Amino acid sequence: xxxxxxxxxxxxxxxxxxxxxxxxxxxxxxxxxxxxxxxxxxxxxxxxxxxxxxxxxxxxxxxxxxxxxxxxxxxxxxxxxxxxxxxxxxxxxxxxxxxxxxxxxxxxxxxxxxxxxxxxxxxxxxxxxxxxxxxxxxxxxxxxxxxxxxxxxxxxxxxxxxxxxxxxxxxxxxxxxxxxxxxxxxxxxxxxxxxxxxxxxxxxxxxxxxxxxxxxxxxxxxxxxxxxxxxxxxxxxxxxxxxxxxxxxxxxxxxxxxxxxxxxxxxxxxxxxxxxxxxxxxxxxxxxxxxxxxxxxxxxxxxxxxxxxxxxxxxxxxxxxxxxxxxxxxxxxxxxxxxxxxxxxxxxxxxxxxxxxxxxxxxxxxxxxxxxxxxxxxxxxxxxxxxxxxxxxxxxxxxxxxxxxxxxxxxxxxxxxxxxxxxxxxxxxxxxxxxxxxxxxxxxxxxxxxxxxxxxxxxxxxxxxx
Amino acid sequence: xxxxxxxxxxxxxxxxxxxxxxxxxxxxxxxxxxxxxxxxxxxxxxxxxxxxxxxxxxxxxxxxxxxxxxxxxxxxxxxxxxxxxxxxxxxxxxxxxxxxxxxxxxxxxxxxxxxxxxxxxxxxxxxxxxxxxxxxxxxxxxxxxxxxxxxxxxxxxxxxxxxxxxxxxxxxxxxxxxxxxxxxxxxxxxxxxxxxxxxxxxxxx
Ligand code: SF4
Numbered sequence: 001x002x003x004x005x006x007x008x009x010x011x012x013x014x015x016x017x018x019x020x021x022x023x024x025x026x027x028x029x030x031x032x033x034x035x036x037x038x039x040x041x042x043x044x045x046x047x048x049x050x051x052x053x054x055x056x057x058x059x060x061x062x063x064x065x066x067x068x069x070x071x072x073x074x075x076x077x078x079x080x081x082x083x084x085x086x087x088x089x090x091x092x093x094x095x096x097x098x099x100x101x102x103x104x105x106x107x108x109x110x111x112x113x114x115x116x117x118x119x120x121x122x123x124x125x126x127x128x129x130x131x132x133x134x135x136x137x138x139x140x141x142x143x144x145x146x147x148x149x150x151x152x153x154x155x156x157x158x159x160x161x162x163x164x165x166x167x168x169x170x171x172x173x174x175x176x177x178x179x180x181x182x183x184x185x186x187x188x189x190x191x192x193x194x195x196x197x198x199x200x201x202x203x204x205x206x207x208x209x210x211x212x213x214x215x216x217x218x219x220x221x222x223x224x225x226x227x228x229x230x231x232x233x234x235x236x237x238x239x240x241x242x243x244x245x246x247x248x249x250x251x252x253x254x255x256x257x258x259x260x261x262x263x264x265x266x267x268x269x270x271x272x273x274x275x276x277x278x279x280x281x282x283x284x285x286x287x288x289x290x291x292x293x294x295x296x297x298x299x300x301x302x303x304x305x306x307x308x309x310x311x312x313x314x315x316x317x318x319x320x321x322x323x324x325x326x327x328x329x330x331x332x333x334x335x336x337x338x339x340x341x342x343x344x345x346x347x348x349x350x351x352x353x354x355x356x357x358x359x360x361x362x363x364x365x366x367x368x369x370x371x372x373x374x375x376x377x378x379x380x381x382x383x384x385x386x387x388x389x390x391x392x393x394x395x396x397x398x399x400x401x402x403x404x405x406x407x408x409x410x411x412x413x414x415x416x417x418x419x420x421x422x423x424x425x426x427x428x429x430x431x432x433x434x435x436x437x438x439x440x441x442x443x444x445x446x447x448x449x450x451x452x453x454x455x456x457x458x459x460x461x462x463x464x465x466x
Numbered sequence: 467x468x469x470x471x472x473x474x475x476x477x478x479x480x481x482x483x484x485x486x487x488x489x490x491x492x493x494x495x496x497x498x499x500x501x502x503x504x505x506x507x508x509x510x511x512x513x514x515x516x517x518x519x520x521x522x523x524x525x526x527x528x529x530x531x532x533x534x535x536x537x538x539x540x541x542x543x544x545x546x547x548x549x550x551x552x553x554x555x556x557x558x559x560x561x562x563x564x565x566x567x568x569x570x571x572x573x574x575x576x577x578x579x580x581x582x583x584x585x586x587x588x589x590x591x592x593x594x595x596x597x598x599x600x601x602x603x604x605x606x607x608x609x610x611x612x613x614x615x616x617x618x619x620x621x622x623x624x625x626x627x628x629x630x631x632x633x634x635x636x637x638x639x640x641x642x643x644x645x646x647x648x649x650x651x652x653x654x655x656x657x658x659x660x661x662x663x664x665x666x667x668x669x670x671x
Binding site: 013016017019020021023025027029036037048050053054056057064065079080082083117118120122123128129130132144145146147148149151152155156157158160162164194195198199225226228229230248249250251252255256258259262294296313314315316318319322412413414421431433434435436439440 | 481482483484486488489492493494496497498510511516540541542545546547548549550553568569570571572573575576579580589593628629630641642644645646648649651652655656659663664665666667668669670671
């Protein structure tokens with residue numbers, strides 16, 4: 001029998017029934033629910049008169065539509081209050097664990113899931129959110145679903161899925177100074193395009209990936225969907241097991257040892273074959289930033305804004321020209337030095353403790369530039385407490401950053417927190433779409449270090465030159 | 467779910483790559499609204515100008531295309547966020563079919579859950595359809611039974627679709643109903659899995 005990939009091994013263990021033509025009824029081991037889609041799905045299931053099949057495998061928390069203002073309550077953002085209350089009430093009715101504002105456990109779903117040990121290697125995990133792929137950083141098969149599929153999974157603990165193709169991306173070598181997982185993945189999307197991963201489950205491998213912490217691996221997998229891939233994953237190793245040991249919902253004692261033994265069999269076999277292979281020289285990747293309104297509009301920070309008129313494909317040309325107009329940029333100029341108005345450090349991409357440490361390292365001893373509004377929004381209540389315990393909040397506050405409460409905040413503008421129309425923001429989030437951070441907002445995606453560098457200089461800046 | 471067999475009508479060309487689901491429906495329009503109420507907000511950032519007036523340059527604001535049941539789009543249509551509101555906004559604006567060279571995976575799957583047909587055709591064919599439909603009075607036919615799109619000039623463009631999805635759409639079948647019938651298989655799987663992977667079943671123990 002030919003070797004199998006990490007993906008194949010997880011998929012095969014979860015097939016409840018073969019539906020033919022590559023389709024399977026797939027068992028789902030974990031659900032994460034959030035305020036924007038979770039309550040709606042639980043209402044839907046109640047309306048159909050169906051029970052939640054395995055509530056003990058589901059975990060809920062409000063993140064999208066909550067205010068991140070210091071001292072916030074569920075009522076601070078009015079339109080979100082009903083969503084919060086609905087999720088809380090429906091979770092209680094169905095027996096789903098709910099982490100409320102102010103509790104250890106509340107936070108952006110994809111920050112909360114790993115940090116509580118809810119996400120484990122080899123599990124299937126879904127959430128009504130496309131960045132569920134983040135959780136693949138722990139070796140889980142995790143993917144986002146729409147509302148109908150969410151209802152389906154809550155009612156049946158399964159999904160009808162088509163087996164995707166398999167792609168492997170190997171990042172080899174060591175990242176240079178000022179370069180991290182965010183740069184690697186933006187670089188990859190810039191190189192392959194925002195739909196290169198469509199129809200694939202993408203495994204990230206190579207020495208640069210092995211060297212990443214779990215938090216870095218979560219960042220890398222987070223942008224899989226921006227490459228077009230519903231699923232991105234990384235084989236578990238000792239780094240993974242050390243990270244999981246002792247976490248609240250991870251297995252304990254003998255059960256943990258038994259699990260680790262099983263997890264050691266998950267990595268891709270040496271003779272396994274992928275449908276597509278890509279390789280990136282990590283040492284050659286520069287700090288990367290986007291110039292347009294698709295994550296594929298990514299360039300090295302010391303690069304030149306490209307001219308979309310050079311694009312061969314007419315649809316990409318049209319999209320590129322519209323992007324430049326929206327962004328208020330001219331082709332042929334260096335991207336570095338572009339003046340900015342806002343900085344957003346946060347989101348499920350880059351709001352974990354190590355991200356905040358990276359940003360604080362750049363900020364320490366400096367001040368936010370005149371005319372720039374800069375926010376730090378920790379990804380979870382736990383991250384906020386840990387960061388405060390080591391004094392990171394002081395570093396940011398002393399420099400003139402706003403230090404806020406955990407949630408999605410300005411990543412998505414579903415909570416009243418927006419970049420104003422026409423303003424230019426360097427953001428550590430994952431989407432630079434038109435209006436994503438608010439109508440008319442202009443978003444440049446970058447790493448926490450690059451965002452911090454922009455905050456203190458007031459322009460898009462190569463962090464290596466600071 | 468609504469079934470889909472044959473559809474003939476005006477097709478609106480929106481030929482731009484990477485139209486994301488944030489563009490199809492803004493997130494604020496999904497809080498406190500029913501799926502039906504999302505329709506007027508479809509493509510909000512393209513449809514309206516900064517002062518709130520309709521942008522006459524946007525294709526769906528132009529008379530022949532306002533009620534178009536078919537949309538022609540560029541590569542990677544519906545990429546980005548998993549929000550099913552993107553499908554609801556299109557569906558309740560009267561759209562039943564989107565034709566593009568490729569789609570975002572999650573959007574593509576959600577279409578089938580709502581009786582919308584996403585058709586993948588080669589870019590050159592979609593471009594041709596867009597040219598032939600530019601005036602607004604040409605009609606395109608989409609026949610799911612025969613798996614073919616017929617252009618206004620009569621060109622037949624066959625498309626591929628998985629049988630399992632085609633059947634469900636032709637019949638208007640509901641996935642949840644189908645899966646609930648497999649309850650025994652699910653229970654048997656779970657019983658086996660509790661023994662094989664006990665750590666999955668008792669979070670925190
Ligand atoms: S932080 Fe942004 S991308 Fe992540 S779950 Fe929240 S809204 Fe989605």
